[in-house]
Each structure stands twice: as structure tokens, then as C-alpha cells.
Amino acid sequence: MAEQPLLQACRVHKTYRFGAHGVEVLRGVDLAVHSGEWLAVLGSSGSGKSTLMHLLGGLDRPDAGKGEIRFRGEPLSLQPGSALDTYRNRDIGFVFQFYHLLPELSVLENTLLPALVFGARAKRRTALRRDAEALLGAFGLDHRLTHRPSQLSGGERQRVAIARALINRPAVLLADEPTGNLDATTGAGILDLLAERHKQGLTIVMVTHDREVAARATRQVHLTNGTSDSAAAQ
Ligand SMILES: Nc1ncnc2c1ncn2[C@@H]1O[C@H](COP(=O)(O)OP(=O)(O)OP(=O)(O)O)[C@@H](O)[C@H]1O
């Protein structure tokens, strides 16, 4: 029997409604992400890549009764609210094109934020701080711990965003155009960092419209006309 996918979209539909009108962006998308994969999701602008990522990350829901997202075989729709919060916070790490760091917090505080959402005792806080410093150190940011995001370059900001996404040791990293706002060299640095984490076992789903970026993944999926097809990467 084939191994159960870690994360799955099953016949997912998503419609955005504007009053009486609706635009069906996803029309029965099937996607299976296996543990240890690095999947690239390709598609033209407006094809629904970000929409799909939001559904996979539990930030939004498919149309009622029209498909489901499953994590370790369990439909997200059957989880109570608290389990969904845990899913978003612990099982998934999310990285966005424009970093979404909090401007008033330092690099270290931004990184620690998801770990402190549910509160933590002093001893755990000390351990988490060490984890965050180790992550940021591995990403070449040891001299930037007390800086604010506004004092960093784009590449540095994205590295902080990735550290933040990894602080809770998620099973899957969802990265929506993680290099979309960076020059080619800086973007390649970010991809090297993702490759390193992938080698250590992290499962990654990465959206991009850039074929060279997609080539770094182990498999590619194309979104066209609201449905998906897949092909193994070269
Ligand atoms: N919250 C929303 N409300 C209404 N329409 C939306 C919403 N989010 C996305 N859309 C529409 O859904 C379609 C798909 O958007 P989406 O952002 O998923 O595309 P994308 O593939 O990520 O595009 P890009 O490459 O430009 O980021 C677009 O036509 C967009 O206008």
C-alpha cells in the first residue's frame, strides 16, 4: 500500500463571492504532498496558487461540501477550532512573499512569536530563546538579533520569516513566492537555505512562477484553469 500523504487537497473547489457574483478560482484541485518532498506549485498570476496555499495552511476553507484538506489523513474540516489553531501554529510554517514581520519587534522577538502564542513557562522560554538564536545563527543573522525588520535587507527579512516559520518545528513549510521580492542572487541564497532544511527532512510546498526556482524542488505541480497536474522535476 502506498504511504499516506502528509498533506492533501482532495477535489478542492474555492469560489470568491461578490454579492450575487462568484468567481470559481479552484475547480477540483487534487494534490498529495508526501513526507520529505519539496513540491513546487507553478501557475500564472491569478491561477489560484496563493488561494491553494491558504487552504493547505488552514487559513481559509474550501467551498462547503466541495472537497477537503487532509493532514495525516484527517480532514481539517472535522477538527474543532482549537485543533485547527494548533495545526496552523505547530504543524505548518508559513512564509509569504512580503515577509509579514511585525515592525515594532526585534528579529529575535519576531522569530519567537509563534512559540509564545500559547504562553510558555520561564524554563521553556529560555530553551526557545536558545532555539531561536541557533536558527538565526544558522541563517547568518547572529549579529542582527536586536535589529528591527526595517533595519534589514529583503533577503535578511525573508531569513527571519523562515526562522519564525520553523521555530515550532513544523512538519510542513508552506512558502508562497519566498523569493518573489528578491534579486536572483539573494533568492538563490534563500533557496539554498530551504534546500539545507529539506535535506534535514523538512517537507516543503513552495509557490513560484519562476521555472528556475521551481527546478530546485523535487516535484512540480501546475495550476491551470483551476485544476492541477503534476510532473516529476528533472
Ligand atoms: N480574498 C479574495 N477575495 C476575492 N477574490 C480573491 C481573493 N483572493 C484572491 N482572489 C481572486 O482569486 C484569483 C486567484 O488569486 P490568487 O491570489 O490565489 O492567485 P495567484 O496564483 O496566487 O496569483 P499571483 O501569482 O499573482 O500571486 C484572482 O483572480 C484573485 O483576484
Ligand SMILES: [Mg+2]
Ligand atoms: Mg499569489
